[in-house]
Amino acid sequence: MSFGKYFISLTIVLLFLGVLDLAIGSTYIPLDEILSALIGKGTSVPSWEHIVLGFRLPRIATALFVGMGLSVSGLLMQVLFRNPLAGPYVLGVSTGASLGVALAVLAGISFGIGWMSSWMTVAAATLGSIIVFSVVLFASFRVRDSMTLLIFGLMLGMATGGIVAVLQFFSKAEDIQIYLMWTFGSLGGVAGEQLFILIIFVIIGLAISLLLIKPLNILLIGEDYGKSLGVNIRNTRILIILATCLMAGAITAFCGPIGFIGIAVPHITRLVFPSSNHKILLPGSMILGAAVLLFCDIVSQLPGTQEVLPINAVTALFGAPLVIWLILRKGNIRRTIG
Amino acid sequence: MKALLEANNLTVGYKKGKTEIPIISGISQLQGASGKLIALIGMNGTGKSTLLRTLAGLQHPLAGEMHLSGVNSNKLSVVEKSKMLSVVLTHYAISGLLTVEELVQLGRYPYTNWSATLNASDLDFVQECLEKTGILHLRNKLFHELSDGQQQKSLIARALAQNTGIILLDEPTNHLDIKNKVDVLTLLKDQASHGKCIVFSTHDIQLSMKFVDEVWIIDQQGSFTSTSMDNPQAKNLIKDKLVPAEYKWLVDEL
Structure with a gap:
């Protein structure tokens, strides 16, 4: 079966959403002015150029890479754990990041202002996810089957969540609010060097995933068959975890724990591209993930108003019903994994 | 005749923590030659699957070594093994x-x-x-x-x-009706006759006897015996090893 047409039409949709997202925001900027800002000709109102190039364009780039990274992470986890409910965060990477941020914010480590503060959050989140990631990776060397690893990751996440709850309990209301704002997730505010670092991490994760196409296909018939087909299961598992943690960890560090995308997009991908071949499913998840997150970003701007909704609220509010509808229409989702 | 699969002093079983739980010990007359269809029989829990999984390289033997086409399996990479041996599993x-x-x-x-x-x-x-x-x-x-x-x-x-030269199958005739059982056995027989060595575990002893060249028997004491079906005593041996004394009167003829 050839999926070329799907990919071409999805790319057109993606371009359309990108342009739409550029045009939408709390300040109205005409389309031709946006275009002239993009090609470097400047705008009639000088601040417009700054809005387009300094805010909207980085936000769209962030949405693209976050969408791709989270979707592919979710796909990897669902295949590894043979579980349709697995997502990028099942290994506790995001709760690790949350713990880092909570420690930084709630345990009263003083924050600078402006860029200092944003780097502090990133550093704390990164440190938190690296710690959890190391524990999970260590466990994956020792644990024989993936199901044990899944439970290990979930429990680790819950325990970490417990520490965050204790910290919250003993914290000042203002600090809790800062922490809560972080958990809402945000695609804005990542620009310049931060955006560059985020993109590098996601690209490395995606590159590792592409090298995993063959083992991922084989994992669809289980680890025993995989081994008998010449796949080194342990190395595969470690590479899958590495790719997921690089992408999900970096994304959580810069944008907060953005939910839904990682679990839902792989399912949407399997429904759009009815194939079991990850040569199709991986790029499919990338393009759909980017498109879905761009769409959610557009909605979160609440076009026509001055308000911006937290991205997490939008991904869940629009995503969950969409997935329920897809599943009810297509039937048994359990079967799609194992 | 070429031996595709051999085992010397093989002990198979599980490790629970640091303790080893051997299930079948000292298997040494295991030899699977090219062109043979072989049934692996034994009562429930005697270790048929464990033996097959070990031969397939899906779990480590507790002791001893295996040879694939004369090469020690420890010296073969997973990719090399995957071109010599394939499996059909129950679960x-x-x-x-x-x-x-x-x-x-x-x-x-x-x-x-x-x-x-x-x-x-x-x-x-x-x-x-x-x-x-x-x-x-x-x-x-x-x-x-x-x-x-x-x-x-x-x-x-x-x-x-x-x-691959070797195919190992774990209870391929389970849950099948008689037509499909015969289809599967005929297919395996035909493949063996083209030079493969095919080993399958089964509880369909009587039916399988009509197809196989050799039987590998694991008795309740966990010891391994192999016999060619050309051996006139083969059926008695199987009856001896697998049918408990109190039920012998039920089984006159295999």
Whole structure:
């Protein structure tokens, strides 16, 4: 079966959403002015150029890479754990990041202002996810089957969540609010060097995933068959975890724990591209993930108003019903994994 | 006759923490030759699956060594092994998205590059395996839509696509009706006659006797015996080893 047409039409949709997202925001900027800002000709109102190039364009780039990274992470986890409910965060990477941020914010480590503060959050989140990631990776060397690893990751996440709850309990209301704002997730505010670092991490994760196409296909018939087909299961598992943690960890560090995308997009991908071949499913998840997150970003701007909704609220509010509808229409989702 | 599969002083079993739990010890007359169809029989829990899994390299032996085509299996990489030995397992959890053809194509993976691209001769070979197993007309069906018999045949087709000298099957005739049991055994017999060494565990002893060249018996004491069906005493040996004294009167003839 050839999926070329799907990919071409999805790319057109993606371009359309990108342009739409550029045009939408709390300040109205005409389309031709946006275009002239993009090609470097400047705008009639000088601040417009700054809005387009300094805010909207980085936000769209962030949405693209976050969408791709989270979707592919979710796909990897669902295949590894043979579980349709697995997502990028099942290994506790995001709760690790949350713990880092909570420690930084709630345990009263003083924050600078402006860029200092944003780097502090990133550093704390990164440190938190690296710690959890190391524990999970260590466990994956020792644990024989993936199901044990899944439970290990979930429990680790819950325990970490417990520490965050204790910290919250003993914290000042203002600090809790800062922490809560972080958990809402945000695609804005990542620009310049931060955006560059985020993109590098996601690209490395995606590159590792592409090298995993063959083992991922084989994992669809289980680890025993995989081994008998010449796949080194342990190395595969470690590479899958590495790719997921690089992408999900970096994304959580810069944008907060953005939910839904990682679990839902792989399912949407399997429904759009009815194939079991990850040569199709991986790029499919990338393009759909980017498109879905761009769409959610557009909605979160609440076009026509001055308000911006937290991205997490939008991904869940629009995503969950969409997935329920897809599943009810297509039937048994359990079967799609194992 | 070429021995594709051999074991010396092999002990199979499990490790629980640091303690080893041997199930079958000191297997030394295990030899699977090219062209032979071999039934592995033994009562429930005597370690048929454990032995097959160990031979397949899916779990480590507790002691001893195995040879594939004369080469010590410890010296073979997983990729090299995957071109010598393929398996059909009982507890399969096949993704619902896989069609029969895609499943069988996975058998060609040891021969493909990193992107798993199948060339024309791979695709021809897959088609041939689908034809041999009589499931070509089901190629575009999802694996889960198939009956037990059709599923078993697709799994065998996948193993054939791997193009290995040895095929190990864990209870391939389980849950099948008599027609499908005979279909599967006939298919295996035919494949063995083309030079493969095929070993399958089974509880369908009487039916299997009509097809196999050799039997491997694991008795309740966990000891391993092999006998050729040319041996006139083979049936008595099986009866002795596998039928408890109190039930002997029920079984006159195997």
